[in-house]
Amino acid sequence: MVKIMAVDDEPDITKLIEKILKKAGYKVVVCNSGTECLEKYASEKPDLILLDVMMPGIDGWETYKRIKKLNKKQRVCFITATTMETKSRKTMDELDVSDYMTKPFEPPELIERVKSVLSRR
Numbered sequence: 001m002v003k004i005m006a007v008d009d010e011p012d013i014t015k016l017i018e019k020i021l022k023k024a025g026y027k028v029v030v031c032n033s034g035t036e037c038l039e040k041y042a043s044e045k046p047d048l049i050l051l052d053v054m055m056p057g058i059d060g061w062e063t064y065k066r067i068k069k070l071n072k073k074q075r076v077c078f079i080t081a082t083t084m085e086t087k088s089r090k091t092m093d094e095l096d097v098s099d100y101m102t103k104p105f106e107p108p109e110l111i112e113r114v115k116s117v118l119s120r121r
Contacts, residue, residue: 034058
């Protein structure tokens with residue numbers, strides 16, 4: 001079964017993601033901080049990480065950089081409440097970010113983005 005790690009500092013968001021993706025047949029691991037994500041990463045070995053950008057403490061960008069040091073091929077989709085500026089999109093391309101989507105999102109969009117990222121090799 002495909003395992004997805006949902007990382008967001010707002011528990012309501014991670015609960016929503018978990019509910020949507022479990023219904024779609026995915027196994028979901030919830031983390032409510034960058035620190036928790038990094039602590040669980042090695043033991044959980046997710047196929048995809050859905051990662052909030054703006055979090056207190058270790059933000060999404062720093063979490064992403066640390067994950068990529070552990071596994072350069074890890075697929076990550078950023079989820080953000082703000083639109084990605086041209087600079088951020090350029091940074092995403094340079095850092096090889098798999099995808100990004102903005103909050104709020106519709107359940108079908110989340111599922112389609114997940115399928116799209118997972119289908120890429």
